[in-house]
Amino acid sequence: MFANLFAYDSHIHTTYSGHSHESMTVQAIVERRSSLGLQRIAITEHVFDVEDLDRIVQITAEIPPDEENVLLGVEMDADARSLDGALVAPTQGIDWVIASFHRFPGTSIWWHDKSFREAKEEKTIYNQWLDWVHKVIAKARPNVLGHLGAMICQLSIVHEFDKSILADFADILQNCRKYGVAIELNEAMRKKISPLQKDTYYRVFQLAKQEKVKIALGSDAHSLSQIGQYAWVREIVGRVGITEKDCIVPEKG
Numbered sequence: 001m002f003a004n005l006f007a008y009d010s011h012i013h014t015t016y017s018g019h020s021h022e023s024m025t026v027q028a029i030v031e032r033r034s035s036l037g038l039q040r041i042a043i044t045e046h047v048f049d050v051e052d053l054d055r056i057v058q059i060t061a062e063i064p065p066d067e068e069n070v071l072l073g074v075e076m077d078a079d080a081r082s083l084d085g086a087l088v089a090p091t092q093g094i095d096w097v098i099a100s101f102h103r104f105p106g107t108s109i110w111w112h113d114k115s116f117r118e119a120k121e122e123k124t125i126y127n128q129w130l131d132w133v134h135k136v137i138a139k140a141r142p143n144v145l146g147h148l149g150a151m152i153c154q155l156s157i158v159h160e161f162d163k164s165i166l167a168d169f170a171d172i173l174q175n176c177r178k179y180g181v182a183i184e185l186n187e188a189m190r191k192k193i194s195p196l197q198k199d200t201y202y203r204v205f206q207l208a209k210q211e212k213v214k215i216a217l218g219s220d221a222h223s224l225s226q227i228g229q230y231a232w233v234r235e236i237v238g239r240v241g242i243t244e245k246d247c248i249v250p251e252k253g
């Protein structure tokens with residue numbers, strides 16, 4: 001294993017996302033890894049729809065073949081239309097697959113778009129999301145679930161990670177253990193959720209540790225300065241007592 005728990009970054013975007021800083025070229029990311037002394041990184045561009053696989057092909061071509069510690073990854077959406085647990089595209093040949101939920105179930109509405117309230121009842125969204133997560137674990141079997149819960153944190157019925165929400169997360173985590181799927185501790189998630197949600201999210205990782213589900217650390221960097229930078233992640237690691245044996249590091253497939 002590595003020098004320390006924080007010596008890797010499993011979640012990094014590039015200019016190909018269209019919403020990352022212009023300095024996030026593959027070459028600059030590769031150089032940044034060595035200047036920071038990170039022992040491993042995964043470049044995990046968004047694939048929201050099957051057409052976005054072109055980005056992954058492009059990134060594959062740009063990662064120098066001798067860079068053994070720069071892995072080809074993807075942050076791929078679960079299919080919000082079918083809700084059958086499939087991801088939006090195939091993942092063959094990709095070393096590290098993060099499955100994420102960026103659109104409300106059964107809709108094309110993005111997680112940050114408040115118009116979901118006109119689409120359906122919040123309780124319905126919550127229940128559909130829960131069912132969907134279980135299907136993704138069993139069917140897609142990604143390496144890791146990305147920033148899990150970020151979407152339901154938009155619902156007004158999710159005030160904090162309290163007993164009832166945690167009971168649902170416990171079920172999710174049991175399923176994760178069954179299928180060998182890890183859960184991500186994502187630095188950028190703190191900016192997507194309310195202060196109370198942020199203060200109680202560590203409980204999800206207490207459960208993960210209890211259930212022996214592996215935890216993957218990721219910055220979700222959209223700029224060079226964010227690569228390998230963990231502040232909130234370190235807080236949670238300290239609070240929960242996460243150690244190296246609780247974590248998983250991306251490996252070449």
Ligand SMILES: [Zn+2]
Binds near residue numbers: 075100102146147
């Ligand atoms: Zn994401």
Ligand SMILES: [Zn+2]
Binds near residue numbers: 011
């Ligand atoms: Zn991301």
